[in-house]
Amino acid sequence: MAEPGRVIVVGGGLAGLAAADALVSSGIGVTLLEARRSLGGRAASFEDPRGGGLVDACQHVAMGCCTAFRDLCRRAGLSSALRTDRTLWFIGPDGRRSACTPVGWLPAPLHLTPLLLGMRHFSLGERTALALGMVRLARLRAVDPTATAAAWLAGIGQPERVIRLFWQPVLESALGESLDLVGLAAARKVIVDGFLAHSQAADLLVPLVPLGELLGHRLADWLADRDVAIHTERTVTALRFDDRGRARGVITAEGVLEAAAVIVAIPWRAAARLLPEIIPAADERLTGSPITAIHLWFDRDVIDLPHAVLVGRTSQWVFRPDPADAVAEPGYCQVVISASRGLRGADRQQLVDTVVAELADVFPAVRGAVLREARVITDPTAVLSVRPGVDAVRPLATTAVPGLFLAGDWTATGWPSTMEGAVRSGRTAATAACRFLGAPAVGVVPDLPRSWLTRLLAGTAR
Numbered sequence: 001m002a003e004p005g006r007v008i009v010v011g012g013g014l015a016g017l018a019a020a021d022a023l024v025s026s027g028i029g030v031t032l033l034e035a036r037r038s039l040g041g042r043a044a045s046f047e048d049p050r051g052g053g054l055v056d057a058c059q060h061v062a063m064g065c066c067t068a069f070r071d072l073c074r075r076a077g078l079s080s081a082l083r084t085d086r087t088l089w090f091i092g093p094d095g096r097r098s099a100c101t102p103v104g105w106l107p108a109p110l111h112l113t114p115l116l117l118g119m120r121h122f123s124l125g126e127r128t129a130l131a132l133g134m135v136r137l138a139r140l141r142a143v144d145p146t147a148t149a150a151a152w153l154a155g156i157g158q159p160e161r162v163i164r165l166f167w168q169p170v171l172e173s174a175l176g177e178s179l180d181l182v183g184l185a186a187a188r189k190v191i192v193d194g195f196l197a198h199s200q201a202a203d204l205l206v207p208l209v210p211l212g213e214l215l216g217h218r219l220a221d222w223l224a225d226r227d228v229a230i231h232t233e234r235t236v237t238a239l240r241f242d243d244r245g246r247a248r249g250v251i252t253a254e255g256v257l258e259a260a261a262v263i264v265a266i267p268w269r270a271a272a273r274l275l276p277e278i279i280p281a282a283d284e285r286l287t288g289s290p291i292t293a294i295h296l297w298f299d300r301d302v303i304d305l306p307h308a309v310l311v312g313r314t315s316q317w318v319f320r321p322d323p324a325d326a327v328a329e330p331g332y333c334q335v336v337i338s339a340s341r342g343l344r345g346a347d348r349q350q351l352v353d354t355v356v357a358e359l360a361d362v363f364p365a366v367r368g369a370v371l372r373e374a375r376v377i378t379d380p381t382a383v384l385s386v387r388p389g390v391d392a393v394r395p396l397a398t399t400a401v402p403g404l405f406l407a408g409d410w411t412a413t414g415w416p417s418t419m420e421g422a423v424r425s426g427r428t429a430a431t432a433a434c435r436f437l438g439a440p441a442v443g444v445v446p447d448l449p450r451s452w453l454t455r456l457l458a459g460t461a462r
C-alpha cells in the first residue's frame, strides 16, 4: 500500500493525466487517484440513451496553437483520432455561409487575409475595421489588467456588428466567458496565439471518437502500459504531512497512501476543500463560467457541414459526428453555447425549440426532419472565468508546502481554462515535482513559433 518513492497524482482529468505522463517519462513511479468511475474529468462522455454508444457531455475542440495537448496526443498515438479542420465555417445572421480558410504559404498573420475577406456577412468596411482591431490588440504591449475585452473594443470604436458577429462568438467560445466579463489580456492571448502567431494556429482539432474513449480508455491504457498505477473511485479526503510539514501522502476511505510528493490536479473548489490553507477559497475572483450543450437526435442527418459558428444567434456552434464514425447515431448533432449564464432558469423545451428553429433557418434539411430526442446539459462551472485580475490569484504549481504541487486548468498557466491549459499545468507541476525529487524533468512543450511579422507586430512576450 505504501510506496514512499512514488508520486501521487490526485485527479484523473487532463491535468492529472499529463502530470502522470511527464513523471513516468522522467522515470518516477506514479499512482493516480480519481474520485469518479472513469478518467477524463470535465472532458467526459455519457452513454447515448438511444444505444448509440458514448456521447460527449459537451463537444470539445482544441486549436493548432495547443502544442502541449497535441504533443500528448501524438506521443500517446492519439493524433489520428483528431481531425484537423482548416476551414472555419461561419453562418451569418442572414444565413449566408462563409468558408474561412487561412493560407499556409503567406507569412503569419497575412495567412488570415482570406479568412477575414471570406466573411461574407461583413461589409468591406467592417472587415477592414476587424483587421485593424486585431492589429491594435496585438500591438498592445502594456495590457490594462482591469480592462474587459468589451470595454476595450468599444473604446477603440469597433463597429457594433463586428463586436456582435465576430469578437463575441470567437472570444466567448475560446474563453468560455462573456465578452463583458473577460479580461483584455485573455482576449489578446486568443487573438495573438490562436490566430496571428502561426499559419496553423487557428486550425480546429476535433476529436473523432468520444472523449470517454479517447481519454478514459486510450490515454488511460497508454499510461497503464507505462506502469502508472491508476485507481478510479478513489476520493482523496486529506493530505498526509510528515513532522517537518512536507506532503508525504494522501488519505482515502481505503486508507493512507504514502508518497515522496503529491500533485493535486483537481478543480479549484475541490482543491479549496482539500487544501483550505493554500487555496483562497473565499477569493471571489476564482469563479466559474457555464457552458450548455444541446444534444439533438433527428430522424435523419440534417447538418451538411463538419461544424459551423452561428453568429448573432442563441446557438453558437453546431457539430455533427464525423461521417466516418460508424458508431454515432445517424441524425445526431450538438449545439454548444458558451457563457450560457443568461440561459439559467430558461425553460428547457423553449431552449430546444429556439435552437431547432435556428438550425432550421440555416440547414434546410432540419425543416423536414423529426426531432426524436433532445437533451440539455449545462455545466455551471465549466471553466474558470478569466476576468480582469484573475491571473493574480491563479496559483503556481509550486506551493509553500514542500512536496505539494498544484495542477489544473485554473492554475497559473497563462492559458485560459482549456484542455491545453490543463495539459500544460500537469507538465509544469510534474517538472516542479521532478526538480524537488532531484530527477531529470521533461520540461514544457514549446509554443508554435511566431512568424517574423507577428514578432514585429506583437513582440515575443506571451
Ligand SMILES: Cc1cc2nc3c(=O)[nH]c(=O)nc-3n(C[C@H](O)[C@H](O)[C@H](O)COP(=O)(O)OP(=O)(O)OC[C@H]3O[C@@H](n4cnc5c(N)ncnc54)[C@H](O)[C@@H]3O)c2cc1C
Residues within 6 Å of the ligand: 010, 011, 012, 013, 014, 015, 016, 033, 034, 035, 036, 039, 040, 041, 042, 043, 057, 058, 059, 060, 061, 062, 234, 235, 236, 237, 265, 266, 267, 270, 274, 291, 292, 379, 381, 382, 383, 407, 408, 409, 410, 417, 418, 419, 420, 421, 422
Ligand atoms: C461543457 C464544457 C465544455 C468545454 N469545452 C472545451 C473545449 O471545447 N476545448 C477545451 O480545450 N476545453 C474545453 N473545456 C474545458 C476542459 O474540459 C477543461 O479545461 C479540462 O478538461 C480541465 O482538466 P483538469 O484536469 O484541469 O480538471 P478536471 O477535468 O475537472 O479533472 C479533475 C479531476 O479530479 C477529480 N477529483 C476531484 N476531487 C477529487 C478528489 N478529492 N480525489 C480524487 N479525484 C478528485 C475529478 O473527478 C476530475 O476527474 C470545456 C469544459 C466543459 C465543462
